[in-house]
Amino acid sequence: MTNGLENPGRRSLVLGAAAMAVAAGTPTRARAKAALLKAQSPYFYRFPLGDGEATIVSDGTLPLGDPHTNFLGLSPAEMDAQLTSNFLPLSNAVLEQNILILNTGNRLVLFDTGMGSLKLFGPTTGKLLATMKQAGIDPKDIDAVVMSHAHVDHCGGCMADDGSRNFPNAQYYISQADFDFWTDPTKVPQAFGAFLDTARKNLLPNRDRMVFYKDGQEFLPGIQALAAPGHTVGHSIFMITAGKENLCYIGDLTHHPVLLMEKPLTEFAYDTDPKQSAQSRVRMLTMLAQNRIPVLAYHFAWPGIGHVAADGKGGFRYYPEAMKMDL
Numbered sequence: 001m002t003n004g005l006e007n008p009g010r011r012s013l014v015l016g017a018a019a020m021a022v023a024a025g026t027p028t029r030a031r032a033k034a035a036l037l038k039a040q041s042p043y044f045y046r047f048p049l050g051d052g053e054a055t056i057v058s059d060g061t062l063p064l065g066d067p068h069t070n071f072l073g074l075s076p077a078e079m080d081a082q083l084t085s086n087f088l089p090l091s092n093a094v095l096e097q098n099i100l101i102l103n104t105g106n107r108l109v110l111f112d113t114g115m116g117s118l119k120l121f122g123p124t125t126g127k128l129l130a131t132m133k134q135a136g137i138d139p140k141d142i143d144a145v146v147m148s149h150a151h152v153d154h155c156g157g158c159m160a161d162d163g164s165r166n167f168p169n170a171q172y173y174i175s176q177a178d179f180d181f182w183t184d185p186t187k188v189p190q191a192f193g194a195f196l197d198t199a200r201k202n203l204l205p206n207r208d209r210m211v212f213y214k215d216g217q218e219f220l221p222g223i224q225a226l227a228a229p230g231h232t233v234g235h236s237i238f239m240i241t242a243g244k245e246n247l248c249y250i251g252d253l254t255h256h257p258v259l260l261m262e263k264p265l266t267e268f269a270y271d272t273d274p275k276q277s278a279q280s281r282v283r284m285l286t287m288l289a290q291n292r293i294p295v296l297a298y299h300f301a302w303p304g305i306g307h308v309a310a311d312g313k314g315g316f317r318y319y320p321e322a323m324k325m326d327l
């Protein structure tokens, strides 16, 4: 039916290109044989925020394992349907660790610190200091370390294994509720022994440099704490205002861009109080959606910036933002 002119099709185009190559006297076969490079691009991303500058640096991926054992309340069929329709694997939920470094112009603020040397989730974590180096940021220049909560993947990078501070000139900010809970052997459940040890290792030596932020408090210029408890007793998110711009650092308000969003009352296995966590999630996501505030989600796909919107069915949808490669 086609005559090769009105609808040439792929085969005709390929033949046409080969014919042109021969006509021009160039070889039709690649002669170069390049080695596979097996090296990834640097793991940081920078963008302007108001008068300041934000850099996201990664602590590496955190493979949680089987989503069916980590996210609770959906039937296996419903979970598989959610994952499949979003082109996500059924067998391993891999989280990122998107750490924000905010340069306000007169202060360098680090939000959460990754896992440090702890390899509870395998070998891919613990990259923070290396990625900061890639990003040209000296740990000695960090003025403030702000922690959303005291879990291993958020406080684990404060101290080096030799007992020295990774951020020697920083003041530390966390909720008192989390500090008190996760450093206390009588409060932390037995199964969370590594969490207790990590919090004690990283938080106790900094007790005299610790500032306890309060719900609603602007504890650093342009940085307000908003209590979002449930994931941990004192889990908090941070509303950042820089000039006319906002960015909400949502920490562990939601660990998964689909499974804790489409049905946001789905529970997460690491929550201290999963019911309260779900209520905090719905309340904060509703506020962020209504006000169209961009979010930085610590555990979403790299680099974790986007917006959330209500889906009209009681759930939420995450819209990742494209990286802007021109500063």
Ligand SMILES: [Zn+2]
Residues within 6 Å of the ligand: 151, 153, 154, 252, 298, 299
């Ligand atoms: Zn986390």
